Amino acid sequence: MDKKPISISFANQKGGIGKSTLTILAASWLRYVRGLNVLVVDCDFPQNSIVELREREKKAVMKNDAYKLMLQRQFERLQKKAYPVIRSTPENAENDVQVFLTSESEPYDVVLYDLPGTMGTKGVIYTISLLNYLFIPMRADRLVMQSTLNFAQTVYDKFVGNPATNIQEVFLFWNMEDRREKTNIYDLYERMLGTLDMKVYTSRIQMRSKFSRELADTDGTVYRSTLFRSDGTFLRESGMAALMDEICTTIGI
Template identity: 40%
Template structure:
């Protein structure tokens, strides 16, 4: 039984897109790439991923078209929806280990982290990640917050003797096409000065990223815990390119 890769999209500022990125990655790798995926929702106290799963399940009881699509998807793949483990940050690794002790195993474990890096439980769990990807936008407040988070991880967590972090990368999210490209290039120079690397893939600002299923109708959905992102909506989203880059780094 090989060890899984522990991966987190993490930052301390809301609105950067870490939960959406976690869900999209989990659904794409599980339903499309057929990898064994576990999502650990330790974004206490809101538990955003678990809340989305509950909402998806509730809509299957209301929207017959959506329920049929989900049933056909799961039957064709012969799988249940990927598991979501809900816990406090300080309990996360213990609960994952307990699943392994029971014989469960995964290719990748995705953590949706609480943003309060000053919490000892959060800091300890962050230190046990293999890879951390920090979403950042051109918004000044988000940018400064994400940069401060990355520097704190670099200076106070990466240096711990029992830290497992192999790589940490900044990730441009919600890139506005109206912004000049050199704006992002200039910010990346700042990251480089802080010894922080940035992923090549930049995710554009698209409403489709938050497009969920409705209570009626059969519109295509992008963010869902029971289905993969719709193929048509994937085009031009930058997300397949991002996953290819991430998988290359993680070597999955």
Template identity: 40%
Template sequence: MEKETLFIAFSTQKGGVGKTAFTVLMSSYLHYVKGLEIAVVDCDYPQHSIAEMRQRDMEQVMKDNYYKQLAYRQFSTIKRKAYPVEKSMPEDAIDVAENLIDGATIQPDIIFFDLPGTLNSRGVVKTLGGMDYIFSPVSADRVVMESTLKFATMLNENLISVGKSDIKGLYLIWNMVDGREKNELYDVYENVIGELGLNILKTFVPDTKRFRRELTSGHKPVFRSTLFPAHNSLLKGSNLIALADEILKTIKQ
């Protein structure tokens, strides 16, 4: 029996809360470290941030012997090519994903979708309805919280609970948490989230500048890249591994 490819989106209608960063970090960690077959459909029109990042990563590797050797050692060790990143319009994203599956030598375990940060973009709601799982980053900021809860409640009431989608689960993720520990404010918000019938993962992601560290000519350890996983020296305190483990448990991978 052929395995099922899961369609997953880190999605919200509020910009700047980490949906693209989570897509890249999870894709690279699961593909290069955990050994899952990953693909990405970048339908965040018009910026296509992940496709642009892949282009920057490739250019940096090709012109810099340090990164070129790093890429060669990685390929020699894990015997895995870079995961594909395909650009798409939001309304065409499912078709692009299906074509990726049909044309793949090894069927992907997961295809991640990076969608526009607004439900008003053409095709976004339809594509979200085709996801197996949706993870929505949220921070303890009133504007972000209200926007994310509105987004999640709309999907839950209009798609999930009435059976008008393929969505098996919708989960919020605490992102940009200030300090090492959550405080009482988060308990209040989590009570509100529970009362709305929504779910939130236990793992929280701290507010740290390392999430913006990409490939540079300075050869510093990289955290966010489409060609390499987050460097081991930067993982401590990021909760990235714990988040990946909880997501894998949630989607039963």
């Protein structure tokens, strides 16, 4: 294959920050809204939550005629099947991706890596070095921010501008924003990030319980899914649509 896909990841060394959900929503946006060829590499061993979600969704579709019809109509509109999800580990990801892409007849546009939340996991640092763009979710919590800033500083120091790595840009963004919180907390952190020359997106992902709702848990409205585009109103109100617009501008899509 001549065309090399853009490699990206939502990464943070703090667990529970929503990396896997963001990966799912981003991949679905790129595939089912923008019609791109997308590959998701689930390296978050051993839980491999995206692989497991795909399997649960397949079962949910088989039991629901409405979802079967939705899947058929989506294919007719895009002329594309659901994006593939492969199970891997950080140390094997590069080889697994190459094997997969070599076997495909069409070039891929984007590869998204879902990585473990621990930098010490074997292969994580090397896989990060292979990425073209890294997006770091933040949460306005002191413990979360301390860990996030340490991670972001490490990435900036070791990878950005290093000719031995592929990373072109790193952006941070607010995830799980609770609008009941004082806005000056965010302003304070952003001023601090500015002094560190770290780039922060303007869009913010709102706290929504619906982020965790799967096909089997809903009345037909799609929220988090690997097989379907999420509900448009949900994407706009949660801030995910705005975030994906910023990401697409960054990566040149």
